[in-house]
Amino acid sequence: MPFDFTQPSGRRAWIRQLLGPMDEAKWSELSSELFKWQYPRVPAYRRLCLGRQTDPQDFKSWRDIPAVPQQLFKREKLYCAGLPSPQAIYETSGTTTGEPGRQYLSRTDIYRAVSFEGARRAGFFVGNPQLHFLVPSPLEAPLSSLSAMFGFWQKAARQTGSRFWARQGQFDFSPLRETLACHIKAREPVALCGTAFSFVHLLDAWADLPPLRLPRGSRLLETGGFKGRSREVSKPELYAQLSRLLGLSDDQIWNEYGMSELSSQAYARGTTGLHFTPPWARVIICDPATGREVRPGQHGLVRWLDLANTDSVFALQTLDLAERTPEGFKLIGRMARTEPRGCSLGADDLALAKTSH
Amino acid sequence: MTTRQRLDLLARAYPRLFPRAGLTRLLRDQLGDVDALEGWINRGHVRVWARAPKLIYHIGAGNLAISAMTSLVQGLLLGAHNVVKLPGDREDGTTRKEILDFIKGLPAPLRKLVETQRVLDPKLMCEADVVIAFGSDATMEKIRSQTRWEQKFIGHGHALSLLWLAQPNQLSPRQARACAIDILTYDQLGCLSPQAIYVPAGTDVALLGEKLTHALEKHWSGLHPKPPRPLPTAARIAEARDMAYALGHHVWLPPKRHLGWTLIHDPSPTFRPSALHGVIYLRQVSSTRLHAALAPIEGRISTVGLAGALSAPMEQVFLDLGVTRFCPAGRMQFPPLTWHHDGGHGLAEMVTWIDAEV
Numbered sequence: 001m002p003f004d005f006t007q008p009s010g011r012r013a014w015i016r017q018l019l020g021p022m023d024e025a026k027w028s029e030l031s032s033e034l035f036k037w038q039y040p041r042v043p044a045y046r047r048l049c050l051g052r053q054t055d056p057q058d059f060k061s062w063r064d065i066p067a068v069p070q071q072l073f074k075r076e077k078l079y080c081a082g083l084p085s086p087q088a089i090y091e092t093s094g095t096t097t098g099e100p101g102r103q104y105l106s107r108t109d110i111y112r113a114v115s116f117e118g119a120r121r122a123g124f125f126v127g128n129p130q131l132h133f134l135v136p137s138p139l140e141a142p143l144s145s146l147s148a149m150f151g152f153w154q155k156a157a158r159q160t161g162s163r164f165w166a167r168q169g170q171f172d173f174s175p176l177r178e179t180l181a182c183h184i185k186a187r188e189p190v191a192l193c194g195t196a197f198s199f200v201h202l203l204d205a206w207a208d209l210p211p212l213r214l215p216r217g218s219r220l221l222e223t224g225g226f227k228g229r230s231r232e233v234s235k236p237e238l239y240a241q242l243s244r245l246l247g248l249s250d251d252q253i254w255n256e257y258g259m260s261e262l263s264s265q266a267y268a269r270g271t272t273g274l275h276f277t278p279p280w281a282r283v284i285i286c287d288p289a290t291g292r293e294v295r296p297g298q299h300g301l302v303r304w305l306d307l308a309n310t311d312s313v314f315a316l317q318t319l320d321l322a323e324r325t326p327e328g329f330k331l332i333g334r335m336a337r338t339e340p341r342g343c344s345l346g347a348d349d350l351a352l353a354k355t356s357h
Numbered sequence: 358m359t360t361r362q363r364l365d366l367l368a369r370a371y372p373r374l375f376p377r378a379g380l381t382r383l384l385r386d387q388l389g390d391v392d393a394l395e396g397w398i399n400r401g402h403v404r405v406w407a408r409a410p411k412l413i414y415h416i417g418a419g420n421l422a423i424s425a426m427t428s429l430v431q432g433l434l435l436g437a438h439n440v441v442k443l444p445g446d447r448e449d450g451t452t453r454k455e456i457l458d459f460i461k462g463l464p465a466p467l468r469k470l471v472e473t474q475r476v477l478d479p480k481l482m483c484e485a486d487v488v489i490a491f492g493s494d495a496t497m498e499k500i501r502s503q504t505r506w507e508q509k510f511i512g513h514g515h516a517l518s519l520l521w522l523a524q525p526n527q528l529s530p531r532q533a534r535a536c537a538i539d540i541l542t543y544d545q546l547g548c549l550s551p552q553a554i555y556v557p558a559g560t561d562v563a564l565l566g567e568k569l570t571h572a573l574e575k576h577w578s579g580l581h582p583k584p585p586r587p588l589p590t591a592a593r594i595a596e597a598r599d600m601a602y603a604l605g606h607h608v609w610l611p612p613k614r615h616l617g618w619t620l621i622h623d624p625s626p627t628f629r630p631s632a633l634h635g636v637i638y639l640r641q642v643s644s645t646r647l648h649a650a651l652a653p654i655e656g657r658i659s660t661v662g663l664a665g666a667l668s669a670p671m672e673q674v675f676l677d678l679g680v681t682r683f684c685p686a687g688r689m690q691f692p693p694l695t696w697h698h699d700g701g702h703g704l705a706e707m708v709t710w711i712d713a714e715v
Contacts, residue, residue: 044603051602069596072603288592289616301592317599319592335589 003033005310006083008107015113018307022279030307031062034314041080044072045313063284063293067303067315073101073261078312086311090145090260103145103261106311111263114308115149116156118278122267124254127189127217131157132179134171134194134202137164145260146223150193171198173205180212189217192246195224200233203241213247220248223256239271257331261316263308274328281306285324286317296326301335358466360384360394363434366464375430379694384434386695387704394435394708402715407708409435410486410509416477416500418491419444420546422455424513427694428489429460431704433467440481441473479503487511487707511706513699516548516659517630518689523665525556525565532664533572535687539662541576541618542690544584545633548659549690552631558643562607562622566639569620570609577617577635586616590634594619597632626650647674655679659699662689
């Protein structure tokens with residue numbers, strides 16, 4: 001019986017499937033199911049599949065399911081026909097090309113369930129740390145999928161002291177420091193969550209203040225890049241500075257790898273930690289020349305298959321470089337920076353030229 | 358060493374890239390006389406002497422070696438000491454190697470006039486009489502901000518080129534081949550590389566697509582060595598193809614879907630940059646909409662390669678958009694040495710003219 005994502009009951013049933021036991025057979029079955037659901041309902045996806053000569057009635061493996069380029073979210077509305085008006089729209093930053101991408105969700109139920117459960121299963125909430133977020137609240141930033149996710153976490157954790165520490169484009173670092181001092185005094189573990197650039201601002205703001213020693217069991221979660229919103233700092237340097245500032249070990253600093261176009265996230269710990277996805281999402285590292293998965297030890301592009309991404313397209317091809325490892329994958333970074341362009345005008349340059357006028 | 362001796366050495370070292378006739382014409386066109394650097398030249402009621410710069414600082418782009426080579430040759434013709442800042446370590450190294458090989462191939466007396474640097478030396482750059490730079494607009498801005506106000510700065514920032522097919526329904530195999538040469542030379546990486554083919558409304562796109570694919574494949578097959586397709590390049594090409602499929606564009610691919618070239622018919626006439634590396638967009642536009650279609654790149658179009666005659670109104674549109682060069686298809690990548698790069702005057706801009714009124 002096919003799932004019906006237009007109905008809350010159908011979505012609840014899907015969540016149960018995702019959060020239940022997941023073996024290879026079930027993964028194949030659910031990915032095939034979702035492919036068959038999205039193919040006829042997202043015209044751009046159908047056209048891509050036709051161009052790639054892949055038909056949902058006739059494909060061998062879930063690895064053959066075509067993935068949409070991440071860039072497509074900036075050009076097309078990828079939203080399954082027949083779903084009610086979207087309850088949430090999340091936008092990508094659009095800092096690279098000037099055009100934001102949009103992710104439409106008919107309801108936030110699945111995103112809410114998997115984003116919390118994914119972090120929980122990764123172990124992020126072990127010890128019930130006090131959650132503090134260096135991003136604007138979902139109310140202030142309704143188009144931010146990250147704010148939405150942190151909002152879900154906050155509600156699920158039911159902590160009275162948990163707060164969002166960015167307001168109207170400013171960080172409230174002074175009251176945050178006072179709050180952290182209280183947690184330190186009370187020996188309550190803390191989880192500080194934010195974008196990489198927000199932590200660079202934190203480092204700059206507290207550069208002349210004495211370092212803190214967060215209570216045992218505390219952790220920090222950083223996500224995303226810098227994208228011209230702060231000075232750029234390499235990952236090892238950022239982690240080392242944050243370790244010194246907050247009294248955390250490298251292993252207590254987490255990276256969340258996700259994107260607005262997806263519903264699930266991968267997590268890694270420490271500077272050199274590998275990323276792991278939850279059971280309902282998979283990342284395969286592909287060779288763009290062949291479209292096939294590379295061998296362990298080789299570099300390729302990250303391709304996501306996220307069964308929680310029911311309302312748009314669940315297979316997403318990124319331009320993020322990674323190394324496939326036997327256990328997971330090691331994220332290297334965005335590919336765009338590796339290409340020499342010289343005097344030839346490219347999309348990024350055109351966007352820059354537009355914004356500079 | 359005189360200008361003629363330097364010219365002779367250059368032409369003997371690189372007769373195909375820098376032929377004697379071309380170098381002679383360059384000096385005559387831009388300085389008025391081959392011997393303009395050697396002494397006084399009569400120009401009607403005034404005698405002039407072109408004094409060459411002593412030191413020229415060249416900053417090459419990371420994508421192509423040919424621009425740095427041409428710039429260096431001009432500096433050598435002038436007899437200046439030339440410092441070449443090579444593309445940095447962030448680039449893949451191919452361009453750097455090509456420039457170094459070119460310098461190695463120069464005759465010893467000319468090679469003495471050249472030194473290279475891997476890292477920009479702001480102090481030395483400030484000492485130069487002329488700074489010539491190729492690269493992104495951001496690079497140009499940065500370099501210019503480091504130069505002295507009285508220094509001559511010749512910057513070549515971002516630019517791109519286009520093909521215009523006047524009568525695409527009658528495109529001959531020869532013209533199609535010419536387009537393929539323009540598209541695939543230097544792997545489409547330079548500012549003279551076309552990023553789109555524009556055709557008038559009423560074009561039989563299917564027929565044209567077939568002609569072009571045939572020509573592209575034929576030309577690609579004959580390329581030795583073929584441009585590499587490392588992971589980032591392959592990713593860009595694959596993304597462009599998938600985007601085109603998803604957007605409902607017609608995509609023509611080579612046999613076995615190799616990554617040599619990709620032809621995409623985008624029904625929107627509005628220009629969008631290509632992924633390069635053989636990815637070319639075919640766009641149809643009426644003459645009345647051409648200006649609007651190219652408005653995003655106004656002032657950044659270097660060359661328009663032409664197959665067929667360009668009507669006066671169309672020419673005016675391109676001129677209004679700031680195009681600085683028209684040439685027949687097949688010659689886009691091979692401008693004559695006398696070419697006014699970005700509308701500039703190369704050699705003439707570098708020298709200092711001394712006037713003696715009679």
